[in-house]
Amino acid sequence: MRITRDVVVGIVLLLLCGTFTIATLDMETPSFGQMPPALWPRIILAPLTVLSLVFLIRALVNPTDTGPDRGGPMGWFRYYQTPIVCFSLFFVFLVTMPYLGMLIGGVLFVFVMLCFLGGWSLRQIGLHAAVSIVLVGAMWSIFTFALGVILPRGEIFTYY
């Protein structure tokens, strides 16, 4: 038996189904004759479990879709390096948003991402800084002043 990509996906799907099915047991049941809140999720989970099982069995019996060979974990990381870093940058942007706010955090996020994707030469840093300040600033201004949206200001602005 080979542990292929699809086998892992099948197991994860079954675990997901199990977790959600167990969670339906904790749902409240209405005391009067209405559809219980757990019924619809269970109706979804039943075929999802069956299909996940079929998916897993097919992956075990006929491991055709093993996924492209990326050359081990490091090869896999190198292949997906750009999206992983971009997701991480976005994650940091979200974590720091309560402190930096949408404007400062947004400018920093766009600037760092532009430099990561486009390069760190002096000319590029200047260009990326200008792009991030102008485009983030312009959109922030439209939302704040024209559309009246109160965007996260950031705690650093509360200390004068």
Add this chain to the structure above:
Amino acid sequence: MIDTILAAGSELATIKIFAFMMLGTFAGLMAGAIPGFTIAMAVVLVLPFTFGMTAIEGLATMMAVYVGGLSGGLMSGILTGIPGTPSSVATTFDGFPLAKQGKAGLALGVGVWASFFGGTIGAVVLMLVAPQLALIGLEFHPWDFFSLVLFALTVTASLASENVIKGLIAGLVGLLIATIGVDDIMGYPRFNFGTEPLKQGFSFLPVLVGLFAFSRLLGDVRDPENAHKSLGGEGAEAVRIEHRKAAVAVLTRWGNLLRSSLLGVFVGVLPAAGSTISNILAYDQAKKASKTPEEFGTGNLDGIVAPEAANNATAGGALIVMMALGVPGDIVTAVMLGALLIHDVIPSPSFISDEPVLSYAIFLSFFVANFMMLGLQSITLRGFVKITRIRMYMLTAVILFYCSLGVFALNNVEFDIWTLFWFGVLGFVMRSLGFPIVPIILGAVLGGIAETSLAQSLAISDDLTPFFTRPWSLFFILLGFMSIIFPTYQKHRGTARWPLFFVPIFSIILAVPVFMMGGVVRPVVAVLMVLLAVGLLIRNLRHRPDKSVLIRGSADDI
């Protein structure tokens, strides 16, 4: 109807709405022109700007973006050979060769005018057919709506992926996502796993932007070399569109124009089949109908008219079903439905009769947007040429930020940006694993409708037999069943014997619920379906395919 159209027209005919629509069309054209930037993404990005508008203003703007996006794809397709959107893939087959022959102005003109006429025909059909379909929709009971949603999901799941199981799993995951949070029926929290923010569930927009736009943008820059490339290649140059010559060329090809437009409308009505399919189908039909099919691919004007007329007309077809039944058939109409819901417009069979002025204002805005698209193409062409010089990574970084800004503006809560992030990760992982995204999104959109319909039907009666005894419900269940088998049928067609009998036998089975619908017309249609199916069955039995082909096919399958 004329009174309603006039009333809707007067609601729409304000300078403010026209200005918004012009901006929307412009934004749609620019977005459509950028390769890799889909219409759905354009609609999603413009949506937050409409939050502060009235329903008519906001919806007219969204319609304008939709129409602009559909037409924008032809610019890059013709000038660079890289279609701006999948809706314009077939346009490049003849548009790009014609541009290379030094007739880019004519090619663009023909594309623009074909888009305009296709869109106009689609708009007229929309205004005529949507109210009629809504009347049929009024016959639907909760059982029928539930089965209709199931059918929409199964057909999307089976057509969106080569692997039906992956498509179905994706659709069910979408339905499951829709169950997280407080249930609409009883108000009890579900799947919050002890966390407070999950009690409210996920807003539709962050889920959609995360799954679709966020994951796609990061997929586009995965390859660093690709990220550094210009958006539309290096070869785009602004040219003067030859409007007069092009309009005459399109009108002299009125047969192709009409056929492609109607084909586009028909494809739009079908769930899961959007302009991505219609433009290629129309091109194929135009080639088959042509007296000079060998000229297709070398710069034949018919090869530009057909896909461009079809893709714009498809929008009309897709809007018919969405407005009349409240069920989106593809990703763009799913986004449009989200836009309507945000503006407190809930499409349903009774919506057109309950809110006729608003409904017709939406239809009219689709119609008017086609005229705006025609006028703005020349201006956006110059802008498009400038935009093609931008590097992909720059657009990605800035749009990721705009996405977060847009979803925050929906409810003013940071949790929505977190939702965007996590669903972006989920969408990226699922794309990488070969799971289609469209069924997940449709599942997330339609999950609420399905659950409400199920709850209503169970509130009426505990009996489940109406799902199989009510004609419309049975009709949709059978169609859903067929859609699951359809990929297997396509795979074995021409190589095995059973597909020869699939269509006729299925037509006979499908005739049963049509006959059960009663009245005069529908039983007659059912009888005709049976007669045609029997004729097809006899013909297939007489003309058996070559055995060697079947055996070879079976061997290939093994």
